[in-house]
Amino acid sequence: xxxxTRLLLALLxxxxxxxxxxxxxxxxxxxxxxxxxxxxxxxEARGPVAMTLASTQIPGLSxxxxxxxxxxxxxxxxxxxxxxxxxxxxxxxxxxxxETQPTPLLPSPLPxxxxxxxxxxxxxxxxxxxxxxxxxxxxxxxxxxxxxxxxAVPLTETTQTMGRLLGIEVLVFALVLVGLAIASWLxxxxxxxxLETMADTADVIAAGDLSxxxxxxEPRTEVGRLGLSLNAMLEQIEVAxxxxxxxxxxxxxxxxxxxxxxxxxxxxxxGYAEVFERGARDDPEDLATAMRRIEEESQRMxxxxxxxxxxxxxxxxxxxxREPVDxxxxxxxxxxxxxxxxxxxISLEAPAELVVTGDEHQLSQVIANxxxxxxxxxxxxxxxxxxxxxxxxxxxxxxxxVLEVADEGPGLTxxxxxxxxxxxYRADKSRARQSGGAGLGLAIVAAIVEAHGGSVALxxxxxxxxxxxxxxxxxxxxx
Numbered sequence: 001x002x003x004x005t006r007l008l009l010a011l012l013x014x015x016x017x018x019x020x021x022x023x024x025x026x027x028x029x030x031x032x033x034x035x036x037x038x039x040x041x042x043x044e045a046r047g048p049v050a051m052t053l054a055s056t057q058i059p060g061l062s063x064x065x066x067x068x069x070x071x072x073x074x075x076x077x078x079x080x081x082x083x084x085x086x087x088x089x090x091x092x093x094x095x096x097x098x099e100t101q102p103t104p105l106l107p108s109p110l111p112x113x114x115x116x117x118x119x120x121x122x123x124x125x126x127x128x129x130x131x132x133x134x135x136x137x138x139x140x141x142x143x144x145x146x147x148x149x150x151x152a153v154p155l156t157e158t159t160q161t162m163g164r165l166l167g168i169e170v171l172v173f174a175l176v177l178v179g180l181a182i183a184s185w186l187x188x189x190x191x192x193x194x195l196e197t198m199a200d201t202a203d204v205i206a207a208g209d210l211s212x213x214x215x216x217x218e219p220r221t222e223v224g225r226l227g228l229s230l231n232a233m234l235e236q237i238e239v240a241x242x243x244x245x246x247x248x249x250x251x252x253x254x255x256x257x258x259x260x261x262x263x264x265x266x267x268x269x270x271g272y273a274e275v276f277e278r279g280a281r282d283d284p285e286d287l288a289t290a291m292r293r294i295e296e297e298s299q300r301m302x303x304x305x306x307x308x309x310x311x312x313x314x315x316x317x318x319x320x321x322r323e324p325v326d327x328x329x330x331x332x333x334x335x336x337x338x339x340x341x342x343x344x345x346i347s348l349e350a351p352a353e354l355v356v357t358g359d360e361h362q363l364s365q366v367i368a369n370x371x372x373x374x375x376x377x378x379x380x381x382x383x384x385x386x387x388x389x390x391x392x393x394x395x396x397x398x399x400x401x402v403l404e405v406a407d408e409g410p411g412l413t414x415x416x417x418x419x420x421x422x423x424x425y426r427a428d429k430s431r432a433r434q435s436g437g438a439g440l441g442l443a444i445v446a447a448i449v450e451a452h453g454g455s456v457a458l459x460x461x462x463x464x465x466x467x468x469x470x471x472x473x474x475x476x477x478x479x
């Protein structure tokens with residue numbers, strides 16, 4: 001059953017119950033009011049009927065008593081006078097010359113015949129002769145003369161009035177329910193139309209179009225607030241799917257590049273092994289060359305595998321060692337090692353001590369990779385500048401250690417600079433793998449710095465060199 005049908009049935013059910021309760025209350029109140037009027041008529045008719053019965057000497061008189069001052073009683077009013085033993089002494093029926101009126105069916109013994117009450121006993125009874133008429137009966141005991149007076153008034157008008165009221169209530173009940181059903185159906189259909197629109201949009205989204213958004217999306221109505229929540233959820237889902245797609249694409253490219261990079265040294269090793277098998281073992285010079293190249297390619301492949309394992313461990317989100325590290329000493333040692341390696345002009349500006357928290361070995365690798373990148377991609381006579389300093393944080397924030405490795409080389413274009421931290425990316429595609437590396441150095445730098453809660457950035461322009469900037473949180477003692 002649809003929501004629209006359930007709402008309509010619930011509304012009609014509630015209204016039907018309300019109308020039924022109101023109809024019963026109205027019917028009961030009017031019936032009680034009319035019976036009170038009849039009872040009042042009975043009490044007012046006691047005197048006239050008693051006088052008529054007492055003055056009439058002929059038992060069984062039927063008709064309208066004459067005489068001045070006689071009240072006009074309802075047609076069919078019945079009077080009866082009994083003695084203390086219940087014998088009928090006299091009776092009268094006010095027919096006013098019309099057809100014979102039915103008389104009340106009085107029970108035996110007569111209720112209230114022996115009761116001595118000022119207002120008498122009232123009850124409702126049927127009619128004699130199988131008539132459907134109903135009577136309201138008043139039984140008044142008169143102990144002083146040992147008589148019992150019975151006065152009955154037909155309830156014909158009351159019954160007709162109540163029947164007409166019941167018919168009107170049923171008709172109104174039906175008309176109200178039918179009108180309410182039609183109006184409610186139209187209103188509910190109109191108000192639920194936004195939900196149907198949302199359902200249609202959800203079908204499109206389920207088919208794969210995550211760019212769709214539901215309407216309405218406004219804070220004024222419940223449906224609008226639902227639309228806002230759904231749109232916010234769709235934004236997050238779309239971002240998550242986009243990130244997953246980007247991650248999968250990076251993973252596929254990473255695996256393809258890794259396979260390609262590992263295939264190269266393996267191909268070289270296999271080639272020199274075939275050369276060895278074809279006769280190089282008998283030529284000392286060819287044998288030395290083959291063994292040297294096999295060893296170099298094996299070492300290069302081992303370094304590449306170690307770098308890949310390091311990237312994989314960093315990608316798993318493992319926390320690095322958290323120990324105080326004197327970054328000034330680590331930078332100074334790395335610069336000294338680089339100077340000793342090729343005599344490059346490398347300047348250093350650093351404080352005597354600057355402590356951060358992290359893994360000393362990984363931080364050393366960051367500096368070594370940045371210096372190695374500058375040495376590989378700039379001419380031998382190009383100077384390199386290394387600067388290390390601290391920056392105070394804002395109110396309530398820790399300070400940062402800022403490491404910059406700048407060269408005066410050819411620089412990079414914006415397109416190339418945007419990709420230098422991707423694995424296996426090399427700006428110079430023509431560079432030999434022996435000198436250019438596998439393109440994992442800067443990717444490892446970015447992964448290590450991110451694992452330490454820092455950030456790395458590149459500032460460069462063609463012809464104006466490149467500056468790599470690494471920011472790391474200071475240890476709490478220096479924050």
